[in-house]
Amino acid sequence: MTTPLTLHPHRALPADPAVRDIAVRIYEQVAGLPLISMHGHVEAQAFAENTPFADPAQLLIVPDHYVTRMLASQGISYDALGLARSDGGAVETDSRKIWRTFCENWKLYRGTPSRYWIEHELVEVFDVHEMPSAESADRIYDQIAAVVASDDFRPQQLLDRFDIEIISTTDPATSDLAFHASIAEQGLGERVVPTFRPDAVFQIGGPAWTREVDDLAAVSGIDTGDFSGFLDAIRERRRAFVAAGARASDHGHLRADTTPMDPADAAALYARVRAGERPSREEAFAFEAHMLFMTAEMSCEDGLVMQIHPGVLRDHHSGVLETYGKDKGYDIPVPVDYARGVQPMLDRFGRDPRFHCILFTIDETVYSRELAPIAGTYPSVRLGAPWWFLDSPDGMRRFRELATETAGFYNLSGFVDDTRAFASIPARHDLSRRVDAGYLANLVAEHRLGEDEATDVAIDLSTTLPRAAYPPIAH
Template identity: 70%
Template sequence: MAVKLATPQTSATRQKLELHPDRALPVDPDQRAIARTIYAQTKDLPLICMHGHVEAEVFATDQPFADPAQLLIVPDHYVTRMLVSQGMTLPELGVPRLDGGPVETDPRTIWRAFCTNWKLYRGTPSRYWLEHELVEVFGVDLVPSAETADALYDRIASVVADPDFRPLALLDRFNIEVISTTDAASSDLSHHRSLAEQGYGERVLPTFRPDAVACMDRAGWRRSVDALGVAAGIEIGDFAGFLEALRSRRRAFVAAGARASDHGHDLADTTPMDGHAAERLFARALAGEQVSLEEARAFAAHMLFEFAGMSVEDGLVMQLHPGVLRNHHDGMFAQHGLDKGFDIPHAVEYTRALRPLLQAYGTDPRFRMILFTIDETVYTRELAPMAGVYPAVKLGAPWWFIDSPEGMRRFRETATETAGFYNTSGFVDDTRAYASIPARHDLFRRIDAGFLARLVLEHRLGEDEAVETAQDLAYHLPKAAYARRDQI
């Protein structure tokens, strides 16, 4: 299958790929000097990875990674969407089709396409993560290009083939203290049982993700509800049975070590429905009747309110990250499925939307909620003020499209004055790209070091305070934000 290639980067063969020790630190020499000192106190801290999307099966089976393309390109939507934006297609990049149709199967062809188009990633966070991976993880010293592609492939393939590069071994190599997976509400958690038997039950944790059953407008909603009932051992014939099945699975997740639930709704609305109205709507949907978008959204809002009550009961931290129109391109979604349909952010209102939930639970010491956003305009206006007053709320780190150097800086500048540092979750990575996890944490620690160094120079913090704050943001805050309730 032919792949469209950008103009070859012939000059790249004359370059050596090196990581500058001051990358992403401030330009001002005085600020940079202080930032170096702060960063030095955080760079080796263990990683707390409680918002992860690496599949549980990857850890449970501990199989070798297939090849460089399957590890670094095919599953990483940050990488593939940039190439698609320049005229390539997902099948050309080896992304599987739901119908089993033809896609590129030669990993070297996919890898060459990526390397030849390396310049597309200039100025992006993907460039930072990928360079970190190539140098620190794979020992590469060549800049990717058409000319170096095969040499790079061979080097990475040799590392991937090493038994020490298995998924479980990388937990130690990457200094990951704990990592979560994201699991459907209907998951039988068999992979986590296997991990517990292998001695990893306290290190690789499940996260309860009920979107497929909470959002009636999602494809396959009825099938997901049926699967939930099977997993819970409950025949779901009405709304009460649905709620009991959810509680049952949440208890199973807690028993398997889960610390959080994860909710990726379209909107942040938490307005509860009248109980009888919710029962009637659920019965209609269960019977196969058409449900309008407005009704689906009302049910999703009601379920967020219900989930908050369940969190009070069982202690799972409630993570909410709305504001992304999933599968923006119907054709891509139909061809390749979830997470491949060009997800695009949109504006979300939080102040009124979250008020019902926070009225009920925002001051309840048993409830904990972490709020994420893609819409940076709401940090100052809505989210930081909420986190800055409601004891139950923590403000999540920049997520997805703003998991970037400038996005991180803007987050600190817009949220800190109102929420402070200690009403945030610290850094929480959000990725399926396993090998990029250390790079993401490293970048955030560097950006925080730079921000804190400026406060030191402005005589707003002492240097000892800045170091302590940086250590808290990198390690202690995320660990505390997701601690089991009986350990708080």
């Protein structure tokens, strides 16, 4: 006998009945607001081609490293989960079998945000009403497969079904933006927009850096043989992204350092590496810091909002990286020195009305100590929402408790979902709105806010603030 799967209407709201009643009233005012998804990783190709999703496993398990990393932590191989190998070796191709493995291990997700997303998806998106298990796996698979096969369940149609007002993709600097051109031709150019992600061409110590810079030259039409040409090529691609509707750039370096190099030293380092010399680790970090500083300068010129999210030691296991490629769940948070790191950038641009920057972290020790004070004083800075390891109910609550009393609500960016898992986007925004409603309800219960004020704040956090944090650029 299988266990029924239901979603409690008060899930993630406060347990205290008096506070919960207030939270329910606040949540009801924001539950139906449109979704603004300005830090996303759904591929532009999916929207351009609007092709059907393959099957339940390929939609919900294989591409979601939040899901696969938990299974891997219990000794289940990535081969058994169908993750493609770089060497083209054999992996499990039977999606139903992959799905059964997931359902048989459903208990592993107890207490995790992944369980919240998946339960929400199963009930609200796929009309599934029994708990995943070995016994229910095939029935659930068939139900999801039937939904996925529907013409109404395609990427473009889901924009309306999920009430997504705008969604960004994240695109490398070397992208020719052809998929976005196709999206625009189909009338969705203002609803699906690119984000400029130049990490690969900024990380001068990377193994593929020379190829990336050659690709930058090819797509921009500008010779990147010297540093001046490299900067011109970056500016050209930024202009192309703005023309395609982009509103932001995105930077995921290990450090938050923005110290500029002497221009002659930067040019000399660039020339040496282009000639085949391997930079030292510190030289590579110095170049990345210089390029973040240069990006701030470029942001003042073209209006792209600068998003910085450092502090992730990516691809922690070299064997997994070599066998399966990047972004397979082995990214580990490390401490970030934000106060010293962004000081050079903010000293130069922090009070410039043309500059707009959003700072993210998964090092929550810096919320109250560094990030809230920075966002609470520099007019150019907004504090980004919790992401990745912190996009959980308790992580979101800690964020509000640690950041609000210094930064306030109106120096925040609003929620971003930061996901490749398209079907989970409504669940992620729903959880954020519930946690915010609970936090605000507690302020009301303690007579620190009026309920009307708390409702206004909840609405602003859901829609007003993210719209303001990522304004359209006139071009």
